[in-house]
Amino acid sequence: DAGVIQSPRHEVTEMGQEVTLRCKPISGHDYLFWYRQTMMRGLELLIYFNNNVPIDDSGMPEDRFSAKMPNASFSTLKIQPSEPRDSAVYFCASSLAGRERSGYTFGSGTRLTVV
């Protein structure tokens, strides 16, 4: 298995532009999570899905952030419009129901820089 795949690895964009981050979970995993990591706030859960349905999006900072999971093998996190304070590393993770105690598998992350 290739693990959780995120793209792009790095993204540099100008303030005001739309940014889309992509994630492919491990095949068969039915939970998908989006996290954000910054020096100031550490790791924060933004949103998670179960069977493609958003369960808890209380961590999404603002309406500028949106996430979708159109099918079991793909999810996107979109920021529109982007702002410099959105600069962070965004991680996607997936897990399998009943196997939560086995831990989550994280992707390598997308490092976003908004200038």
Place this chain on the structure above:
Amino acid sequence: AQSVTQLDSHVSVSEGTPVLLRCNYSSSYSPSLFWYVQHPNKGLQLLLKYTSAATLVKGINGFEAEFKKSETSFHLTKPSAHMSDAAEYFCVVSDSLSARQLTFGSGTQLTVLP
């Protein structure tokens, strides 16, 4: 509610000496506990996990952790540090009512001196 406290933000050891990274947790229910490692510019990798089986858990790269319920601790140890162990380590808790959400500690940066 669950929470986790990593008692040291930075730990520095010499190569070949023991490593101790401290973690205390709070959970209303039977918790699962994890240690993740993050090398510079990399993602998070699972080191080991406790899931109500043996209290002494062995992980990858020679690390182990002991679950002590009476002390609400889950400290990470390694007998002999290697240069490649230099990274940031996160203690993580998940309980049965967290709907599969993980709560991360603030991280401990481990430096290994030659």
